[in-house]
Amino acid sequence: MPVPDHAARFQEGGAEGRLLLQRCVSCAHVPGLPRIACPRCFGPLGWFEAPGTGRIVSCAILRRTHNEQFERHLPIVLALVRLDAGAELISTLVGPDRLEAAIGRPVDVAREDRWSTLVQFRLAD
């Protein structure tokens, strides 16, 4: 029997284009990246499917990547996203309009044009 991985559901959600996040059973904090325990109160965490919406806190346009497997996705738009679910994530934006990314713009989880194994976002209307 494999040892349970605290991050597995986040990774599985990413593969399916779904935003699966943890929420603290005790204090309801949503930590963003998977954790073994709540980084606020040290209590146990449960999983939920979060709405994929949020806003860009900051973004950058990568003109190069050192990893050849990602070169065909250049320019890559890296974004720090504040999720409406209450957490922040660093991710990438996809879609032909991604270079129009700007701080404050709304985003949503991308279902098309995805290329990462993790959840990616697109500019929302």
Next chain:
Amino acid sequence: MGHDGDGVGGNAATIGARELGNVVCGGAGSVSEARIVSYASSPYEKEPEHELLWHLWTAAQRCLERAGIEKRDVNGLALTSFSYPPGNVVTLAEHFGMRLTWGEQGVFGGASGVVTVGRAVDAIRAGRARCVLCLAGDVFTVASHDSMLDSFTPAMGDYLAPHGFGGANGLFALVEQRHRALYGTTREQLGRVAVTQREHALLNPGALFQTPLTLEDYLAARPIAEPLRLFDCVMPCSGAEAVLVVHEDLAAATRRPPLELRAMREAHNAHPELLMSLPGGFEQYANELFADARLGRGDLDFVQLYDDYPIMVAVQLECSGFCEEGTSGAYLEATDLSIHGDLPLNTGGGQLSCGQSGAGGGMIGVVEAVQQLQHEAGARQVADARCGLVSGFGLVSYGKGLCTAGAILARAD
């Protein structure tokens, strides 16, 4: 007891414990003071011409030679290196044939240089060592450095590498873009860091970048991770840095200008819920650092600020209290950062113009500070330098540098 007398050997010409007898590391109740007496670097290489151990040995050997200390007198060793694992400080001691009573592995990324020197001072004060060599260095190229970053911390490997995230460049581009949006900071303002430091590098034969850099060059450079362009980014290279910290009695015997660590503070994971180094963590201890040192910001003769990117120099100037939050752009514009100016910044050229020798980048500021305070900086000497600030910053992980440290060094004579 730090010293058992056994590892010192019998060379009467050696400055060491022999002439100091049993006073070193004292008995219960005695307080030993530590002095920083020497520094050195290995020659930096853009493309590796030597292996890591050669760089570490060269820096160590030059550092000891400058102080007239024999290798066998070293009984404390601190090491920071990203490319040496699975080797560590103890395996390096074995390789060098050093008998240690104290060892420290720097695990704080670019903050390790400052932290390990602080730990070395603590060890000497506590009587656990009397002669500590602090080393930091790596053998890197741009490519090997980039691939290391994909697994630099667990979170980077798991959650950033699958995004082709652009290494540290991408993450600090997020910081700069946010700072620009919040405070109106301009590329011209940040460019003053890169341009001034290049002027300093032209006076430093050890710097890898030896061609002048204008603001126009900076602004027009090739985009890497916009808003960052080429001269915002340090160039990974090979090299090592060394600093020697010894018991005050031994310091007197070296006849080197003695320096003291007036204060050292560190903060790790200062902002658990932030994903950007904005603020960077330096603000957690800045006031205590200056209070401990009994010095004001205006008393400093120079600052050696960790400069992986100009934006982080700007953030540090704010967080360390040289200017208000959000005003670093205007501060950079109004302040002469040159060697003869108001606040001489990274007087050897910093990592931006010397190259970033991996973990050596966290020690280069300490080495430059020691050299300046010992008045051996040649053409780039800050006149009559008596005290200065050195900062460290590093262990970049999911979005932010997790470690910060600051130290104030001063002449002790």
